Amino acid sequence: MSILDKAVVASIPLIPKRLVRFFADPYIAGERLSDAVDTVKLLNRQGIMATVDVLGESVTRPEETSAPFKRYLQVIKAIDEEKLDANISIKPTQMGLGLDPEFCFENYRKIISQLEKYDNFVRVDMEDSPYTTLTLDLHDKLKSTYAKVGVVIQAYMRRSMRDLEERLILAKANIRLCKGIYVEPQEIAYKDYGVVRRNYVRLLEKALKAGMYVGIATHDEMLIWEAYRIIEELQLSPEQYEFQMLLGVTEKLRTQIVKDGHRMRVYVPFGKDWYAYSTRRLKENPQVAGYVFKDIFNLNQS
Ligand SMILES: Cc1cc2nc3c(=O)[nH]c(=O)nc-3n(C[C@H](O)[C@H](O)[C@H](O)COP(=O)(O)OP(=O)(O)OC[C@H]3O[C@@H](n4cnc5c(N)ncnc54)[C@H](O)[C@@H]3O)c2cc1C
Numbered sequence: 001m002s003i004l005d006k007a008v009v010a011s012i013p014l015i016p017k018r019l020v021r022f023f024a025d026p027y028i029a030g031e032r033l034s035d036a037v038d039t040v041k042l043l044n045r046q047g048i049m050a051t052v053d054v055l056g057e058s059v060t061r062p063e064e065t066s067a068p069f070k071r072y073l074q075v076i077k078a079i080d081e082e083k084l085d086a087n088i089s090i091k092p093t094q095m096g097l098g099l100d101p102e103f104c105f106e107n108y109r110k111i112i113s114q115l116e117k118y119d120n121f122v123r124v125d126m127e128d129s130p131y132t133t134l135t136l137d138l139h140d141k142l143k144s145t146y147a148k149v150g151v152v153i154q155a156y157m158r159r160s161m162r163d164l165e166e167r168l169i170l171a172k173a174n175i176r177l178c179k180g181i182y183v184e185p186q187e188i189a190y191k192d193y194g195v196v197r198r199n200y201v202r203l204l205e206k207a208l209k210a211g212m213y214v215g216i217a218t219h220d221e222m223l224i225w226e227a228y229r230i231i232e233e234l235q236l237s238p239e240q241y242e243f244q245m246l247l248g249v250t251e252k253l254r255t256q257i258v259k260d261g262h263r264m265r266v267y268v269p270f271g272k273d274w275y276a277y278s279t280r281r282l283k284e285n286p287q288v289a290g291y292v293f294k295d296i297f298n299l300n301q302s
């Protein structure tokens with residue numbers, strides 16, 4: 001952790017909420033559903049697809065799943081009514097995975113029964129390691145009832161190649177491949193930046209060679225270069241994969257990828273839980289705090 005990152009993280013609790021909101025603004029569509037709809041419309045006009053996320057995670061009581069559950073039903077309806085090119089991403093602990101996997105499955109099932117009407121897709125986000133196996137199990141169970149379900153695989157996890165080879169390829173899963181945002185112990189996660197990158201490339205190559213649909217989720221130009229190389233070598237058509245980025249991050253690189261003829265999807269988080277989301281993300285990954293700081297003071301090149 002650089003001194004700059006450490007300083008930013010240490011100062012997070014001291015930052016007034018209004019200021020955090022100001023910092024977080026480029027990365028969050030807003031608090032209302034209409035904010036998310038407007039953001040998606042803007043992206044769609046630029047030829048970019050979206051995945052909408054209702055902010056919130058780690059509920060501690062079953063009743064707390066009810067508000068985000070209803071919100072997701074409204075999102076699904078809005079996507080259809082407003083003719084948006086978008087799907088949804090849901091965090092399992094927001095739907096109660098930490099309380100009871102069966103209860104969580106039922107919540108997803110009910111959301112999927114709405115999604116089915118519009119033939120749309122849901123991504124099961126991946127959270128920290130206590131939930132990895134439970135999330136893959138949840139994905140498999142959902143996939144056996146509805147085809148348009150996908151999951152996420154994190155390149156920093158030592159187990160990911162095994163998960164890919166032993167279950168995801170066999171299930172012909174639709175995956176999002178990312179580095180991983182949570183802080184995990186060295187016994188289960190690679191800590192070296194270069195190793196995580198190399199593992200990302202290995203996983204991507206394996207998944208694409210196996211004919212899987214991959215959401216290539218990264219802002220790392222080196223990985224994007226590697227993805228271009230693999231796509232060219234395998235002579236894939238743009239319908240066989242997509243690039244994915246977070247709202248407000250590396251927008252010039254995002255535009256370049258679209259110009260190069262690749263499909264791009266942007267993760268659009270919205271909702272009232274923005275404070276917890278913003279501060280937790282910053283604390284979990286101090287590097288992100290550094291990017292935000294650099295962005296604010298225009299120190300980032302991309
Ligand atoms: C669409 C999408 C969905 C994701 N879903 C999950 C998930 O389900 N589970 C999970 O664990 N992780 C998820 N992530 C986060 C991911 O795991 C990484 O933590 C994140 O993408 C940063 O890694 P990177 O590959 O972009 O590389 P980095 O090396 O972290 O970043 C490369 C460059 O991108 C820029 N950058 C990256 N992040 C930011 C930021 N927040 N603000 C400003 N600039 C930034 C910087 O310029 C940096 O130099 C998701 C990421 C994306 C894009």
